[in-house]
Amino acid sequence: MAAGEATQSESLQADAFKKLYPREFFTKFIESGIRPDGRPVGRCRATTIGLNVVSTADSSALVKIGSTTALAGVKLEVMPPKQDLPNQGQLAIQVEMTSLASSSHRPGRSSEEATSIQERISSALKSSSALNLEDLCIDPGRAAWCLYLDIYLLDAAGGLMDAALLAAVACLANMQLPHVTVSEQGAVVSATDSDPQLPHDKLQLHSLPLSVTCGVFDSKLLVDPTSEEEALLSSTINTIIDAEGKLICGPSVSGGRQGADLSVICQCIEVARIRHKEVSQLLTQQLEAVQ
Amino acid sequence: MEAGPGPGSAASRADGRNNLQIRTLICERGLLHRADGSARWCQDKTCVVAAIYGPKTTLGRNEDPEQAVVEVVFKPKSGVYRYNAPGQTENLIQKIIRNAVQGVFVASLHPRTAVQVVIQVVRDEGSVLSCALNATCAALVDAGVLLHNMFAAVSCAIDKQTGALLLDPDASEEKDALAVGSFAFCASGELTDSGSRLVTSEAILVSSIHGSMDIQQYLTMLELARQGCQRIAEFTRLSLDKVFS
Numbered sequence: 001m002a003a004g005e006a007t008q009s010e011s012l013q014a015d016a017f018k019k020l021y022p023r024e025f026f027t028k029f030i031e032s033g034i035r036p037d038g039r040p041v042g043r044c045r046a047t048t049i050g051l052n053v054v055s056t057a058d059s060s061a062l063v064k065i066g067s068t069t070a071l072a073g074v075k076l077e078v079m080p081p082k083q084d085l086p087n088q089g090q091l092a093i094q095v096e097m098t099s100l101a102s103s104s105h106r107p108g109r110s111s112e113e114a115t116s117i118q119e120r121i122s123s124a125l126k127s128s129s130a131l132n133l134e135d136l137c138i139d140p141g142r143a144a145w146c147l148y149l150d151i152y153l154l155d156a157a158g159g160l161m162d163a164a165l166l167a168a169v170a171c172l173a174n175m176q177l178p179h180v181t182v183s184e185q186g187a188v189v190s191a192t193d194s195d196p197q198l199p200h201d202k203l204q205l206h207s208l209p210l211s212v213t214c215g216v217f218d219s220k221l222l223v224d225p226t227s228e229e230e231a232l233l234s235s236t237i238n239t240i241i242d243a244e245g246k247l248i249c250g251p252s253v254s255g256g257r258q259g260a261d262l263s264v265i266c267q268c269i270e271v272a273r274i275r276h277k278e279v280s281q282l283l284t285q286q287l288e289a290v291q
Numbered sequence: 292m293e294a295g296p297g298p299g300s301a302a303s304r305a306d307g308r309n310n311l312q313i314r315t316l317i318c319e320r321g322l323l324h325r326a327d328g329s330a331r332w333c334q335d336k337t338c339v340v341a342a343i344y345g346p347k348t349t350l351g352r353n354e355d356p357e358q359a360v361v362e363v364v365f366k367p368k369s370g371v372y373r374y375n376a377p378g379q380t381e382n383l384i385q386k387i388i389r390n391a392v393q394g395v396f397v398a399s400l401h402p403r404t405a406v407q408v409v410i411q412v413v414r415d416e417g418s419v420l421s422c423a424l425n426a427t428c429a430a431l432v433d434a435g436v437l438l439h440n441m442f443a444a445v446s447c448a449i450d451k452q453t454g455a456l457l458l459d460p461d462a463s464e465e466k467d468a469l470a471v472g473s474f475a476f477c478a479s480g481e482l483t484d485s486g487s488r489l490v491t492s493e494a495i496l497v498s499s500i501h502g503s504m505d506i507q508q509y510l511t512m513l514e515l516a517r518q519g520c521q522r523i524a525e526f527t528r529l530s531l532d533k534v535f536s
Contacts, residue, residue, distance in 0.1 A: 115382040127470070127503045235394075247509050250472055250500030254390040259477050259494025262513065269506055 026232055030220060037066075037226065044212065044224040044275060045159075049166065049286045051174050061170035066226065067157040072167035074149050074175055078188045081137065081144040089136020089144035093122045094151070095164060101156040102227075114153065117164050120249065121151070124165065124240050128209040128248045131172060135204055143182040147175075158213075158226035161238050165211045170283055173208070174290065176200035208283070209248045211240040212275040214268045216260060221267050223275075234258045237265065239272040243280065303455075305463065306335075313445065313459040313519055318425075318530045320433040326409075328434020332426035334459060336416035341426035342409045343434040349405035358398035360405045363389045365423065368412040383499075384420060391424055391444075391475055391497050397437045406436065417461035418446035420473040424497065425523060432531065441489065442496050443527065444475035445519035447512050449504060456512055458519045470502025474516040478524040489524040491517055 018025040029036050039045070045066030054060035057073035081088060095118035097111035105111050125131055136145040149171065151164050178200050181189050215225045215233035222229060230236065237260055240248040251268055253260050303309060314335035323329035326342035333339075346359050353360055363385040392408060408430070410423050424444035431438060448460035448468035457464055465471050475497035481490045495513070504512070 112382055112386060116386045119380060119383045123501055127501060242503070246503045246505055247500075248503045250470075250504070250509055251498055252500075253495050253498040254387075258394060259492070259496040260498075261493050261495070262510075265495065265498075265513075266510075 022228070023232055026229070027218065030218060035222070035229070041220055042223050042271070044278075045226075047166075047279060047282060049170050049283060051170060051286055051290045059171050059175040061167045061174065063163050063167040063170060065159055065163045065166070065224065067155055068159050068163045069154040070151055070160070070163035070167040071154055072149065072151045072164075072171040074147050074171055076177070077146045077148065078138065078143050078180060078182065079146045080142060081140075085133075086141040087137050087144075088133035090146045091122075091125070091131060091133065091136075091149060092146065093118055093125075093149045093168070095121065095153070096150070097153045097156070101153050105156075113156075113160065117153075117161050118151075120161060120238075120240075120252070121165055121168055124209045124211075124248050125168070128207045128240075128242050128246075130169070130205050130207045130209055130242075132204070132206060136177075138180060139182050143180075143188070145177060147172075156227060158228075158230050159224050162211045162213055162224070165209065165240065166279065166283075169205070169208055169210065170286070172203060173205050173283065173287055175203040177203055207242040207244075208276075208280050209240050209242050210272075210276050210279050211238055212268075212272045213238045214264075214271060216258075216264055221264060221271075223271050235260045235264075237268045239268050241269070241272040241276050243276065245273060304457065306461065310455055311458050311515065311519070313522060314461070316523065316526050318429050318527070320429060320530075320534060326430075326434075328430045328432070328436070330426050330429035330433055331413075332422055332429055334418060334422050334425075336414055336461070337418055337422045338413040339419065339422045339426045340411045340413055341423065341430040342411075343406065343427075343430045343436065344409070345406035345434075346401040346404035346436075347407070349403075353405060354403045357402050359396070359401040359403075361389050361392045361396065361398070361408065362405055363392070363408045363410070365410045366412065368415050384423070387420065387473075387497055387499055388424060388427055391442060392427060392431070394496050395428075395438045395440050395442055395477065396431070397439060400437055415462070417463075417465045418459055418473070420444070420499065421446040421459075421475070424473070424475050425527075429527070429530075440477040440479040440492070441524070441527065442475045443478050443491060443520040443523040444473060444497065445516050445523060446471060446473045447516050447519070448472075449502070449508060449512070456508075456515055458515060468502070470500060470504045470508075472498065472500035472512055472516070474498050474513065474520070476517055476520040478520070478527075489528040491521045491524050493517075 048064045050062040053062045058076045060073040062071050095114045097114040099107045215222045215236045236254045239251040317333040319331040328343040331340045365384045421444035448457045448471045451469045476491040477494045478491045
């Protein structure tokens with residue numbers, strides 16, 4: 001009885017200490033080389049990718065990195081291509097932060113974090129040439145696919161950029177374009193109506209840009225920080241890398257309270273390389289399982 | 292007729308500079324009377340005006356009981372800008388500048404207040420982000436806000452054809468580039484025998500890149516950017532000397 005009460009008051013004290021002195025609470029763990037959730041400083045949280053989770057979307061992916069959750073979905077639409085680019089389709093990306101994700105976001109307002117993630121994802125997909133817009137062309141000058149890619153951030157528990165980018169890439173990798181032809185009057189005729197056995201074309205992704213977020217705390221490098229850890233970091237570095245080791249849109253250093261040294265950046269790039277191998281393996285497994 | 296590159300010079304760019312040359316810098320402080328601090332920073336044709344208002348009161352839900360909050364408003368030269376919902380690129384630039392200012396500003400001196408940074412692009416001929424960062428630093432100094440360090444920023448581009456690294460690209464070079472990056476390094480004063488100098492440290496405050504590149508190219512770009520920032524820091528020191536002596 002007394003032992004039960006003692007542990008209850010201890011855990012209450014620990015919670016109070018964490019709330020009042022988050023920095024000291026965290027330092028106690030870091031000094032032994034471990035973090036409050038039990039991970040060593042260099043390990044990422046468990047990642048899962050679920051494909052085809054939304055039946056109404058043409059392709060969808062749900063990614064969980066620890067508790068951070070991002071849901072991506074694509075809807076296809078046939079549209080006339082732009083006048084000056086008649087051979088290319090379009091990709092419209094929208095990233096939204098939901099109120100479920102964090103208490104600081106209110107509905108109706110576009111969150112600054114969501115727009116900066118949106119900008120970075122569209123920049124990454126364009127710079128890595130992952131998606132060739134010419135693959136989306138149906139009939140040059142008359143019809144092309146327009147992909148509406150929507151990403152919803154369902155739980156903001158740190159590492160939002162990583163989850164969002166992985167969800168976007170998984171969704172696009174799983175995308176299959178149906179065979180369509182556009183008639184003289186402009187009506188879209190789906191070839192699968194006449195021949196259901198015709199396989200869909202798989203959308204080719206020429207590279208897989210994947211990202212990892214690292215942070216510096218007390219001159220130690222923490223990989224994949226949670227949202228509580230992110231608030232204490234002196235600087236955050238987000239690195240996007242592709243399969244050949246090319247840096248896409250470079251490491252993005254957000255000052256925080258101090259800058260980041262060159263050695264830290266090199267470590268982050270190494271971490272990104274290793275992480276890319278892990279995650280791309282996971283992604284290929286999931287894609288094969290779905291076929 | 293345009294002046295070509297001088298005899299025997301290594302100049303290879305359209306405006307006669309060599310790869311590592313930064314354009315002419317102009318810095319003017321205190322031009323806005325209503326603002327607590329203001330500065331106009333020009334890198335040849337690119338011109339940006341920054342104004343600092345604060346520390347001042349802020350709306351209840353924004354305030355932080357332990358430190359000051361930094362708000363940034365970045366207005367591009369043309370196009371519609373809405374305060375509640377700025378466009379994507381403006382949002383990203385605002386976030387970058389806010390992170391940079393938070394990195395050098397002693398926020399705990401002014402709890403429950405806000406420091407508002409307003410940046411207006413007057414003319415955009417390349418390297419706008421680094422110009423805006425430099426203008427912000429100059430305006431912070433003009434406002435008399437206490438800073439840990441100052442910072443200096445420069446942009447760097449990789450040319451598509453030659454693969455050469457060009458410092459401080461102008462608009463046409465940015466368009467033809469494989470990748471363009473903006474970097475800001477912390478700069479702090481150092482006392483030497485001949486007086487004090489402003490020295491850039493190794494600490495990278497801002498690194499924002501569009502485009503893809505190898506790791507080796509990135510590291511070279513970083514080193515060149517640091518040297519470029521050192522020159523900008525020296526220029527800042529000179530212009531500060533003029534004001535305060």
